[in-house]
Amino acid sequence: xxxxxxxxxxxxxxxxxxxxxxxxxxxxxxxxxxxxxxxxxxxxxxxxxxxxxxxxxxxxxxxxxxxxxxxxxxxxxxxxxxxxxxxxxxxxxxxxxxxxxxxxxxxxxxxxxxxxxxxxxxxxxxxxxxxxxxxxxxxxxxxxxxxxxxxxxxxxxxxxxxxxxxxxxxxxxxxxxxxxxxxxxxxxxxxxxxxxxxxxxxxxxxxxxxxxxxxxxxxxxxxxxxxxxxxxxxxxxxxxxxxxxxxxxxxxxxxxxxxxxxxxxxxxxxxxxxxxxxxxxxxxxxxxxxxxxxxxxxxxxxxxxxxxxxxxxxxxxxxxxxxxxxxxxxxxxxxxxxxxxxxxxxxxxxxxxxxxxxxxxxxxxxxxxxxxxxxxxxxxxxxxxxxxxxxxxxxxxxxxxxxxxxxxxxxxxxxxxxxxxxxxxx
Amino acid sequence: xxxxxxxxxxxxxxxxxxxxxxxxxxxxxxxxxxxxxxxxxxxxxxxxxxxxxxxxxxxxxxxxxxxxxxxxxxxxxxxxxxxxxxxxxxxxxxxxxxxxxxxxxxxxxxxxxxxxxxxxxxxxxxxxxxxxxxxxxxxxxxxxxxxxxxxxxxxxxxxxxxxxxxxxxxxxxxxxxxxxxxxxxxxxxxxxxxxxxxxxxxxxxxxxxxxxxxxxxxxxxxxxxxxxxxxxxxxxxxxxxxxxxxxxxxxxxxxxxxxxxxxxxxxxxxxxxxxxxxxxxxxxxxxxxxxxxxxxxx
Numbered sequence: 001x002x003x004x005x006x007x008x009x010x011x012x013x014x015x016x017x018x019x020x021x022x023x024x025x026x027x028x029x030x031x032x033x034x035x036x037x038x039x040x041x042x043x044x045x046x047x048x049x050x051x052x053x054x055x056x057x058x059x060x061x062x063x064x065x066x067x068x069x070x071x072x073x074x075x076x077x078x079x080x081x082x083x084x085x086x087x088x089x090x091x092x093x094x095x096x097x098x099x100x101x102x103x104x105x106x107x108x109x110x111x112x113x114x115x116x117x118x119x120x121x122x123x124x125x126x127x128x129x130x131x132x133x134x135x136x137x138x139x140x141x142x143x144x145x146x147x148x149x150x151x152x153x154x155x156x157x158x159x160x161x162x163x164x165x166x167x168x169x170x171x172x173x174x175x176x177x178x179x180x181x182x183x184x185x186x187x188x189x190x191x192x193x194x195x196x197x198x199x200x201x202x203x204x205x206x207x208x209x210x211x212x213x214x215x216x217x218x219x220x221x222x223x224x225x226x227x228x229x230x231x232x233x234x235x236x237x238x239x240x241x242x243x244x245x246x247x248x249x250x251x252x253x254x255x256x257x258x259x260x261x262x263x264x265x266x267x268x269x270x271x272x273x274x275x276x277x278x279x280x281x282x283x284x285x286x287x288x289x290x291x292x293x294x295x296x297x298x299x300x301x302x303x304x305x306x307x308x309x310x311x312x313x314x315x316x317x318x319x320x321x322x323x324x325x326x327x328x329x330x331x332x333x334x335x336x337x338x339x340x341x342x343x344x345x346x347x348x349x350x351x352x353x354x355x356x357x358x359x360x361x362x363x364x365x366x367x368x369x370x371x372x373x374x375x376x377x378x379x380x381x382x383x384x385x386x387x388x389x390x391x392x393x394x395x396x397x398x399x400x401x402x403x404x405x406x407x408x409x410x411x412x413x414x415x416x417x418x419x420x421x422x423x424x425x426x
Numbered sequence: 427x428x429x430x431x432x433x434x435x436x437x438x439x440x441x442x443x444x445x446x447x448x449x450x451x452x453x454x455x456x457x458x459x460x461x462x463x464x465x466x467x468x469x470x471x472x473x474x475x476x477x478x479x480x481x482x483x484x485x486x487x488x489x490x491x492x493x494x495x496x497x498x499x500x501x502x503x504x505x506x507x508x509x510x511x512x513x514x515x516x517x518x519x520x521x522x523x524x525x526x527x528x529x530x531x532x533x534x535x536x537x538x539x540x541x542x543x544x545x546x547x548x549x550x551x552x553x554x555x556x557x558x559x560x561x562x563x564x565x566x567x568x569x570x571x572x573x574x575x576x577x578x579x580x581x582x583x584x585x586x587x588x589x590x591x592x593x594x595x596x597x598x599x600x601x602x603x604x605x606x607x608x609x610x611x612x613x614x615x616x617x618x619x620x621x622x623x624x625x626x627x628x629x630x631x632x633x634x635x636x637x638x639x640x641x642x643x644x645x646x647x648x649x650x651x652x653x654x655x656x657x658x659x660x661x662x663x664x665x666x667x668x669x670x671x672x673x674x675x676x677x678x679x680x681x682x683x684x685x686x687x688x689x690x691x692x693x694x695x696x697x698x699x700x701x702x703x704x705x706x707x708x709x710x711x712x713x714x715x716x717x718x719x720x721x722x723x724x
Contacts, residue, residue, distance in 0.1 A: 148474035318660035
């Protein structure tokens with residue numbers, strides 16, 4: 001691949017544009033003929049990938065093909081809405097065929113602004129997949145890992161991460177602690193137990209606090225712990241819980257109430273010294289504006305597969321930095337988004353810690369990821385995710401390897417109910 | 427280019443900083459008389475790792491200068507114009523904003539930044555501003571105007587001007603008063619629809635947050651030589667989420683103006699770039715496609 005022959009050459013770009021059929025250029029593309037590259041997107045492929053029939057989150061992958069023989073991969077997996085994201089990504093085909101993949105900010109703006117309705121999680125996830133694929137291509141075209149295009153790495157040793165604490169008893173938690181110390185893992189996340197109604201009585205509160213106290217006791221003082229409320233609690237209930245949990249010195253409490261109302265979350269944040277984290281369900285950098293303005297959170301957890309890809313996650317990190325807020329991205333989908341997130345983390349001075357929805361022991365899905373990518377993606381070494389060294393996002397993936405896991409339809413996320421039959425949050 | 431951008435030399439050559447890398451490529455930035463801190467620590471680091479490099483330089487403006495030289499360098503090493511390296515281009519040309527200095531008014535001007543007249547007693551000063559704007563529009567009727575207060579007025583003095591300024595539909599009133607007191611600025615802003623611009627002197631993104639939160643700024647002025655290219659991109663993102671336009675400024679120097687054009691060309695929400703040394707056509711400067719910032723600029 002002769003990178004130098006197609007980058008930055010006005011004349012060459014003109015020649016490439018001549019070769020492109022008139023009908024194959026996206027609206028507005030011609031304006032960039034003198035300042036773009038020779039590379040053109042020639043194909044957009046959208047893949048639904050079900051690694052199990054029951055999964056609520058079949059992976060949604062997008063592959064962009066170019067006239068340079070290079071391809072870019074991105075992920076837009078959205079829990080419970082895979083088919084919708086796939087359809088939405090297909091809708092963007094005419095934005096992309098014939099376009100210069102280097103113009104990633106322009107394409108992001110076009111997909112977002114020209115869609116008129118400005119995101120929401122389905123479109124945010126589709127844009128995320130395409131944006132990641134564009135950055136993958138940009139890195140490959142320039143011959144560098146994506147984090148270098150973002151000014152990173154801040155720390156060449158890699159990106160600090162956390163696993164989920166997959167342990168039910170105190171003995172299992174103590175085993176987990178031993179594994180963590182052996183493997184250099186410095187942080188875990190667990191969830192608040194049970195389902196919560198608008199108000200909560202002392203029995204449920206005491207049980208929850210006691211359960212989390214056991215987690216702290218078993219893991220010891222040297223391991224950070226995040227607790228995910230999963231937006232199951234109302235602000236009034238969360239206000240009580242966050243006070244009770246202060247002695248545990250948690251790294252963060254996540255989504256102490258639903259995320260739509262930043263003012264309500266800010267009331268909780270004011271009542272505790274424990275950092276509040278939120279953002280996994282927020283779309284675009286616009287989505288976090290109110291959280292920052294209201295001082296509702298100390299940590300933003302936007303998800304690269306929903307927020308709008310690398311472009312939007314980087315902007316969220318930049319905005320957070322101006323407010324003294326940390327970035328700790330959510331990652332509970334497939335390996336492409338996970339790896340893409342590591343690139344942004346590595347180039348974010350205010351980065352805190354990176355999630356991976358897995359345990360200390362690799363899970364079945366990770367065996368499949370390794371089968372696809374040829375290396376153990378999103379496995380930490382000494383408590384850190386290693387930085388990819390290859391250009392782009394740092395992996396190769398063949399369509400052939402995905403065929404073993406055909407799309408088996410969308411499944412809803414867990415649906416749970418209170419004892420009286422009313423709807424509960426999972 | 428895995429190892430080809432490892433820094434092999436960092437030195438001041440006359441009036442410019444030169445950052446050289448293994449591949450033989452080099453990046454530059456004019457120092458403009460600035461005393462640079464020791465930069466030997468950069469040797470062996472990757473020139474693209476500008477965040478790690480910046481973290482070791484305390485002086486914000488020196489850090490911005492070094493960052494710009496590094497981005498110039500990696501762009502040259504990759505044979506990529508800096509606007510592409512930074513995620514652009516978002517446009518193929520950028521609007522220029524020319525500083526109007528002296529008595530001569532260019533008749534074909536498209537956008538002019540007009541310094542406020544010398545301070546005078548209240549009524550005389552208001553009249554002087556009005557006369558100056560009328561004079562400019564008579565000579566250059568198609569020109570869009572920015573009135574530049576350069577932070578020289580008090581909030582009360584600036585507020586007195588605003589009823590007069592509204593009819594001119596300025597692009598914005600730049601730095602009508604010092605930028606460090608949002609509560610004071612709010613007194614101006616609450617009484618007018620004239621857009622206000624602030625930020626020329628800021629060297630850290632977090633300095634913009636209080637103004638944005640207070641809703642007292644409508645145009646973010648981003649100085650690429652103070653914030654650095656990535657700092658400009660960060661504040662632009664902050665502004666974008668508040669639906670604010672940004673205007674990129676720089677020292678009056680051809681190299682810095684070229685850098686400003688490249689950085690502006692990577693932004694979604696840029697409106698104007700301050701240009702005095704750069705040729706323009708119909709009020710626009712074209713983005714260029716040479717590697718890096720496109721000029722070695724002594």
